[in-house]
Amino acid sequence: MELLKSFYEINSKSGHEAHIKEFFMAQITELDIWVEEDSFGNIFITKGCAGSYPCVTAHLDEVHALVEKSIVVDGDMIYAVDGCGERVGIGADDKNGLWIIVRLLHSKPVLKVALFVQEERDGEMAGCRGSRACRLDFFNDVRYLFAVDRKGNSEVVTVGKGDIRLCDDEMFPMAVLQKFGYECVPGGRTDVVALKERGLQVPCCNIGCGYYNAHKNEEYTMFSHLQKALAFVSELIDSI
Numbered sequence: 001m002e003l004l005k006s007f008y009e010i011n012s013k014s015g016h017e018a019h020i021k022e023f024f025m026a027q028i029t030e031l032d033i034w035v036e037e038d039s040f041g042n043i044f045i046t047k048g049c050a051g052s053y054p055c056v057t058a059h060l061d062e063v064h065a066l067v068e069k070s071i072v073v074d075g076d077m078i079y080a081v082d083g084c085g086e087r088v089g090i091g092a093d094d095k096n097g098l099w100i101i102v103r104l105l106h107s108k109p110v111l112k113v114a115l116f117v118q119e120e121r122d123g124e125m126a127g128c129r130g131s132r133a134c135r136l137d138f139f140n141d142v143r144y145l146f147a148v149d150r151k152g153n154s155e156v157v158t159v160g161k162g163d164i165r166l167c168d169d170e171m172f173p174m175a176v177l178q179k180f181g182y183e184c185v186p187g188g189r190t191d192v193v194a195l196k197e198r199g200l201q202v203p204c205c206n207i208g209c210g211y212y213n214a215h216k217n218e219e220y221t222m223f224s225h226l227q228k229a230l231a232f233v234s235e236l237i238d239s240i
């Protein structure tokens, strides 16, 4: 949980992702990986050597502005308060995804990772700016791209906003879905939807990773739900 709290303590408002990038990279320094950063600031990581790769993605930015905050752990629940004791957001959307990806990079011998900047809408600026600007050839040798950027702990988004089909629901083994209590649902606009709109051919989805009340001061995480999401994604990677 300490790693997660450290992620929450870092502010990564869209366009200000340098600190969280540095922190993320510090968690994986000892790994034998290949890291590239594009001119927009997106990060691409390759671990291992294979003919085809599982690939996971999360976004580095959050909607919340920088404020002084203390992280509160209340049983399974994690949230933050400011100096007056008022609730403030933690950016669990999508630091929970970053936490899962750090764990996967340590545990999986073969994995590709895309970390996007500026996923969140910002005033008049539309979202998914990083994923709309990146090159797509990084994904030429990936079997699928799983985003870990969905609220809750039971949904796999397979159809994005605008009726964008991300993948066939049948690609997920029913036994694995049932074991972890997940089901395929339609959802909103995220980086994988933007990539599909640009013509990305690989199957994509967006998986619930244990955060609630995203974009609000009342944002929180249920740590056991985040751990379940990690176990679910890990088993999916081992099965397909």
Ligand SMILES: [Zn+2]
Residues within 6 Å of the ligand: 059, 093, 094, 119, 149
């Ligand atoms: Zn998000």
